Amino acid sequence: MSMITKVINWSRRKSPWVLHFNTGACNACDIEIIASLTPCYDLERFGILLKGTPRHADILLCSGPVTKQVECRLLRIYEQMLEPKFVVAVGTCACTGGVFSGCYNIDGGINSVLPVAAYIPGCPASPKAIIDGVTKLLESLEEKPKENKK
């Protein structure tokens, strides 16, 4: 691997930028994600920055069971992100549909629509679990640097 590639990979692992998206959740996971950015948990000390647009983001933090209306928007956002990109499903609803699985307007977890790299269960997933999940994802990237191509 050339020097430039090494530096780029290092910066991606050390400072991933995330985009948060709610696909029809009750909001409990969303406020826990925002709580993990505020003092007390503070994700920014790991280099994680919350961005507002998919074009700048490396990681898509998704919560909620995917409702039918939101499905195409979720896909559109995923396509706008640049490679390499990872999807993290936050909360039980995002993993499997949670209490809403089987409802008529729900597809199921995020993995029915997008390839998911990490699952963080919990109802809601507490900020400690979110930090743990995201850092585990980053560690797994470190061990296999060649596999961060999609």
Added chain:
Amino acid sequence: MTEEEKIKQELEEGFAYLKDLVIIKRKGRIFADISLEKFAEVFDYSVKQMRFETISAITGIDTGNGFSVIYHLNREGKIMLNLKVDLSKEYPEVNTVTAYFPSADIYEREIVDLLGIKVNGLSEGNRYPLPDKWPKDEYPLRKDWKGISSKKEVQDA
């Protein structure tokens, strides 16, 4: 005489056919069953003369052999008057109450979308809560609805 008893008496005196159809469940809760033909005048009287000037919700129910629509009114947030009207299974139709309550618009759209009840006089507007491309004639809250039949699919909006 309690406030609830006064209301019951006033309704029964104003409309003789309401005798025995106005029930006080507990403090602050009055339920009344009204036939479709007489509904408009009872509703008008309750809102204008008896000052039940706030509407909390409109509930639509599929009772199996027909539909019911309940209008939940309250007076200054204290006593709730729940007016129920029964509709037939073949022609479930009511008239809009948006002339009295502009905010009832969204509650009426809900019963149109989820139960297929026709609301006469409802103005043009966005549907709620189902997506725009939801197939026609699929009413999720009806008791016999078990899922979208395989031939139709929800297209993405």
Added chain:
Amino acid sequence: MHEPGEVRIPIGPQHPALKEPESFLINLRGEKITSSSVRLGYNHRGIEKACEDRTYIQDLYLIERICGICSHSHSTCFVQAVEEIAGIDVPIRAKYIRTLIAELERIHSHLLWLGVAGHEIGFDTLLMYTWRDREIVMDLLALLTGNRVNYGINTIGGVRRDIKPEQKEEVIKGIDILEERTKYYIGLAQEESTILKRLKGVGVLSQEDAKKLGVVGPTARASGVERDTRRDDPYAAYGELDFKVITNKLCDVYGRTLVRLGELMESYSMVRQIIQKIPDGSISVKFLRKVPVGEAVSRYEAPRGEDFHYVRSNGTEKPDRVKVRAPTLANIQAVSKMLEDRYLADMPIVVAAIDPCFSCTDRLIAIRDLGRRGKNTVAWESIRLKGIEWYKKQGVDFTVLNKKLAELF
């Protein structure tokens, strides 16, 4: 619907707000909003239908997850309706515990709102401070119920967990700290000129419009409509507590801010009263799985306004019909009225002021200039920053205040 020369912007729909993420269609002439309309239903999960397929106890956990911020509100409202149909008399200690959790939830929700409102006007330090203070309440809730959100404390017939004396002391300690901090925020809201300039006169809703459109909660109370379900239709232990209903006649976002701050102070006083007065006794009574035929209407004062549940049972262990009308649905229709004749820069704070459960994520906006072809995609974050820049040009700048406060603590 729009005149030539106007630009139409759709804002939404991916709105992080749970039950009612909304999509606004706004017509602009220059910077001024001429009219707007709202489209809802993006978060429709089919909960009412799902309730009919599950038993009452399973429904309790489903209803709790309608909203993550007011989960206890929905759960208590539902349980009250079921208990009314079944004719169950809940022990008084259980009612007090429900009220305690309800007031702690109101505190956490109002602090959350305060932070979000600060974020929308550009005052990020307020977001960080209030959410840090909110962690005190989250720790108390986790201590009492076992979870930070979605407490699961209710069961049909009472509550599932009791309060121990050591926990009572912790609650009082936490409330003391929060009261000091809230007094500081109230002082800030009343004296700081940058905040006053951004919030006064914005999102005006007259008392007459508030009554006509049927708004509820702090949005109504800030327009002089004195309604509070805790006082008008007492439930749980509210009949035995002493509290004021905070109203004012300012009719704008500033008024709503003051109402919420006042309610925080009242909640602290109520929590102290509960801790002092809570009687001994059992915490639940037995509930047989089948509920007799009947129907009931239950109302609850959630942090956002009147929450309304209607339950109908048919004698089996599954309900026949569950209807939920959340407070935001009653308030959202007033937003179109509030946006009339305002600047685009005020849009984020006007929407946030009715507290549509949460407004912190990205929304994509496509701006279409009616004179030319082609679209431009703009993010919510950009509209928010545009608002901040616009106000900077008018002389309202939060960066100085942010720095001063960061140095203080």
